[in-house]
Amino acid sequence: MGETRKMKQILKIIIAAAWIDGVIQPEERAYLRRVAQDFQLANDPEIKPLLSELKPVQAVECYQWLEEYFGENHSAEDYQQLLEKISALVYSDGYVDVREAKLVEAIQSCDPANPDCKNSTWDRILRKIQNYIKQRLSSRFKVFI
Numbered sequence: 001m002g003e004t005r006k007m008k009q010i011l012k013i014i015i016a017a018a019w020i021d022g023v024i025q026p027e028e029r030a031y032l033r034r035v036a037q038d039f040q041l042a043n044d045p046e047i048k049p050l051l052s053e054l055k056p057v058q059a060v061e062c063y064q065w066l067e068e069y070f071g072e073n074h075s076a077e078d079y080q081q082l083l084e085k086i087s088a089l090v091y092s093d094g095y096v097d098v099r100e101a102k103l104v105e106a107i108q109s110c111d112p113a114n115p116d117c118k119n120s121t122w123d124r125i126l127r128k129i130q131n132y133i134k135q136r137l138s139s140r141f142k143v144f145i
Contacts, residue, residue, distance in 0.1 A: 004041075006036075006078060007039040008037075008039075008041060008044065008046065008047065008118060009065065009069045010069070010082050010085055011032075011035060011041055011047055012035060012036065012046075012047070012050065012065050013034055013062065013065045013066055013069060013082065013084055013086070014032065014035065014085050014089050015047075015050045015051065015057060015137035016057040016058075016061055016062030016064055016065060017070070017086055017089055017090070017100065017103055018031075018032055018089055019056050019057040019058070019059075019062070020059050020062055020097070020099045020100055020103055021099050021100060022056070024053060025092070025093040025095075026093075027092040027093040027094070028092050028093055029053075030090055030092075031089055031092045032086060032089070033051065034053060035085060036051055045133060059099065062103065062104070066106065066107065069082065070110050074112065075112070076112050076113060079110065079111060079112050082107060083104075083107055083108065086103065086107055087104060090103075090104060093098075100145055104139075
């Protein structure tokens, strides 16, 4: 995987992770801008609209981008870089939302050091996506008797 493409995928994932609780906090915003500058992607045509916050990134997109990222050949270093960036984002505002914790857990379940990971990465991520969608739907469509 090309370095720029990998950095763009990571940045998209952490931008989506910032939206996973429905709001980008000021500390998260500052962190995202810093990473975009570090990766030299702040003016990238695909990244710039995501950083502008004009349209929220849905949690399903976050998990889809994770699925794409882990579906490609990635090294232990790639995994570690993503986990570090997500963790820094999640802890940047001093509060860890349950949805953020579940995202970190989903990423940790894809550790390439785990011998089962390569065979079940897709299954694990798909299960996480399915569970997330089920939870969201059940919380929105509760029937009150």
